Amino acid sequence: MDEERTEAWWGRRAWALLSAVRERAPLVQCITNLVSMDIAANALTAAGASPAMLHCLREIPDFTPRCDAVYINVGTLSEDWLPSMRAAASAGRPWVLDPVAVAASGFRMEACLQLLALRPAVVRGNASEILALASSSDSSSSSFKGVDSSHDSGEALQASKALARSSGAVVAVSGAVDFITDGEQVVSASNGVALMQKITATGCAVTALIAAFVGADPSDALAATACALAIFGLAGQIGMESAKGPASLRMHLIDALYGLDEQTVTSGVKIALVL
Numbered sequence: 001m002d003e004e005r006t007e008a009w010w011g012r013r014a015w016a017l018l019s020a021v022r023e024r025a026p027l028v029q030c031i032t033n034l035v036s037m038d039i040a041a042n043a044l045t046a047a048g049a050s051p052a053m054l055h056c057l058r059e060i061p062d063f064t065p066r067c068d069a070v071y072i073n074v075g076t077l078s079e080d081w082l083p084s085m086r087a088a089a090s091a092g093r094p095w096v097l098d099p100v101a102v103a104a105s106g107f108r109m110e111a112c113l114q115l116l117a118l119r120p121a122v123v124r125g126n127a128s129e130i131l132a133l134a135s136s137s138d139s140s141s142s143s144f145k146g147v148d149s150s151h152d153s154g155e156a157l158q159a160s161k162a163l164a165r166s167s168g169a170v171v172a173v174s175g176a177v178d179f180i181t182d183g184e185q186v187v188s189a190s191n192g193v194a195l196m197q198k199i200t201a202t203g204c205a206v207t208a209l210i211a212a213f214v215g216a217d218p219s220d221a222l223a224a225t226a227c228a229l230a231i232f233g234l235a236g237q238i239g240m241e242s243a244k245g246p247a248s249l250r251m252h253l254i255d256a257l258y259g260l261d262e263q264t265v266t267s268g269v270k271i272a273l274v275l
């Protein structure tokens, strides 16, 4: 019978996964948007992973098979980059998709649906993105507002379960409470502070961190995803103690991620099973 997954169990699991990232320094290839490259690479490095922002199609056959995980983010999608994204997703490594602003255009929706067919281990988006992807809606969606969410994460809970079932991926929807599901189980991660939404590409950075956690332990993508989201949120909470606004929160969050210790993680991570 399964061990009971209490909040204390999740705290220990999160510390074990962060420790694995620090020890193994998983190599994470990131084909991510131009806005997020810096914060994603810095978040990965602070957590102990090894980021590589390579997106040239000709390098993928040599490089991608040697990676522990791949992170693909369509935030600044272009026709030039899409073949690289498809090739990297097909290289046989566990990979994670961030469908930024998926409803922005038919081209972007089609690209995300093609990528989804290449079996990501995890899809992480905000509520509006997960709702749009689950219903494969297009740019005529009335509530669409670009890269930011106009929905609460709870509104996308059923959509995330449906998307997980149809795609076979673990689906995470971020927000005040993050929900993570494999289509059957749902867990919530309640760390984080609202000001994280005022730093551009924090969502992109946490998806990169999810890829690092999956790369460190590919055996349980649901646990890796929940723990990465909770740890990133916890770093935000600690960073908030010294921050004066979004710019200094960005700096203090990265410092906090770098400095997390066992006691802080095991007592600070707020993950629970949603019944």
Ligand SMILES: Nc1ncnc2c1ncn2[C@@H]1O[C@H](COP(=O)(O)OP(=O)(O)OP(=O)(O)O)[C@@H](O)[C@H]1O
Pocket: 100, 125, 126, 127, 147, 148, 149, 174, 175, 176, 177, 178, 191, 192, 193, 194, 195, 196, 197, 199, 200, 201, 202, 203, 204, 205, 206, 229, 232, 233
């Ligand atoms: N109201 C909130 N309270 C606490 N944490 C939050 C809140 N909103 C977002 N977060 C946290 O901020 C991080 C980014 O989530 P968000 O949903 O803003 O991503 P996003 O919209 O994809 O961001 P971006 O597109 O700018 O990268 C996550 O770790 C999430 O848990």
Ligand SMILES: Cc1ncsc1CCO
Pocket: 033, 035, 036, 075, 076, 100, 147, 200, 201, 204
């Ligand atoms: C602002 C922005 N535009 C495209 S990607 C991105 C980063 C946040 O998703």
Ligand SMILES: [Mg+2]
Pocket: 098, 100, 101, 125, 126, 147, 203, 204
């Ligand atoms: Mg996003």
